[in-house]
Amino acid sequence: MKLPKKEITVAESKKIITRSLCHQIATWNEDIIPEAIFKRIIINVDPNLIPDRELLSNKRLVNSIDWNSLSNIKAIRMIMRDKSIIDKIDLNKYKFKLSELIPLFLHHEDLIEYFDIDFVSLTPKEAVNMLQISESFIEKIELEKYKYNSSDTIDIIRKFGNNDKIMAKLDIASLDHFGVRTILKKTGAKYIGKIDSKKIKATDWIEILRKRPELFEYCNLLLFEKGDRYLLVKLVQMFPQLSYLIEENKDKISAIGWEELLIHNPEKYSEICRYELLSKKHWENIIKKQPLLKTTMKKYVIY
Numbered sequence: 001m002k003l004p005k006k007e008i009t010v011a012e013s014k015k016i017i018t019r020s021l022c023h024q025i026a027t028w029n030e031d032i033i034p035e036a037i038f039k040r041i042i043i044n045v046d047p048n049l050i051p052d053r054e055l056l057s058n059k060r061l062v063n064s065i066d067w068n069s070l071s072n073i074k075a076i077r078m079i080m081r082d083k084s085i086i087d088k089i090d091l092n093k094y095k096f097k098l099s100e101l102i103p104l105f106l107h108h109e110d111l112i113e114y115f116d117i118d119f120v121s122l123t124p125k126e127a128v129n130m131l132q133i134s135e136s137f138i139e140k141i142e143l144e145k146y147k148y149n150s151s152d153t154i155d156i157i158r159k160f161g162n163n164d165k166i167m168a169k170l171d172i173a174s175l176d177h178f179g180v181r182t183i184l185k186k187t188g189a190k191y192i193g194k195i196d197s198k199k200i201k202a203t204d205w206i207e208i209l210r211k212r213p214e215l216f217e218y219c220n221l222l223l224f225e226k227g228d229r230y231l232l233v234k235l236v237q238m239f240p241q242l243s244y245l246i247e248e249n250k251d252k253i254s255a256i257g258w259e260e261l262l263i264h265n266p267e268k269y270s271e272i273c274r275y276e277l278l279s280k281k282h283w284e285n286i287i288k289k290q291p292l293l294k295t296t297m298k299k300y301v302i303y
Contacts (some may be wrong), residue, residue: 076104083108105133136283143169153184161186185211202231263289275300
């Protein structure tokens with residue numbers, strides 16, 4: 001059922017027009033609007049409806065409006081733009097949510113002292129947000145009491161992996177393979193004894209070693225001799241000293257693997273390559289990077 005439109009009364013229309021005009025006139029220069037007139041119209045001005053920048057740039061408005069009439073979000077935005085505004089607002093008259101204050105604290109960490117933050121009652125998300133403002137808050141936050149899922153824990157590691165006190169409060173032993181990958185990429189071998197390295201897959205090791213080649217000594221090479229040997233090819237490209245593994249696994253390397261090896265080091269792998277696997281398309285990709293192999297290609301590709 002469609003409700004009938006409510007018509008605006010004459011009195012309501014006059015009120016809307018009056019407030020609209022007052023808002024516009026209040027922002028005019030002092031030489032245009034005398035003080036006596038300004039004082040009469042300011043009582044009809046709602047500071048919430050004046051753009052932030054325009055309000056702060058007008059000294060007469062700054063000194064005349066009722067700052068305690070601002071909405072929570074408007075008050076926070078104004079303080080973010082000019083933190084001296086906090087002294088014009090009676091904070092006791094507001095009930096700010098922590099989620100509203102976080103953006104302010106990120107801009108002006110020193111203003112936290114103006115607010116009574118209950119660190120004991122923080123939600124899991126609020127706890128992380130407060131640590132983003134200052135990692136020193138870990139002294140007030142019992143991070144270990146929160147139940148974070150794998151995704152949240154990984155996010156915390158990415159943000160605070162270099163903070164020993166924060167990391168000590170995380171259950172990193174229960175991380176899945178992606179979490180283990182993340183912590184090794186972030187911190188190197190620092191927590192290698194606390195994570196379950198058996199969870200790491202070959203794909204994880206490729207990602208880890210690209211960022212942290214110094215962790216090669218911890219890599220389980222047997223993982224690369226199972227399943228698709230393409231990851232073995234990628235590993236050997238990063239660590240040429242493992243080239244003997246190509247010889248040992250040459251019968252299980254796919255066409256795309258041989259394509260990569262010939263592009264990477266044709267001198268080394270031309271003699272053992274299984275050319276019969278390579279299609280015309282593979283050869284086209286190879287010749288683009290290694291044109292000297294064109295003669296070899298002609299032996300295996302018929303045009």
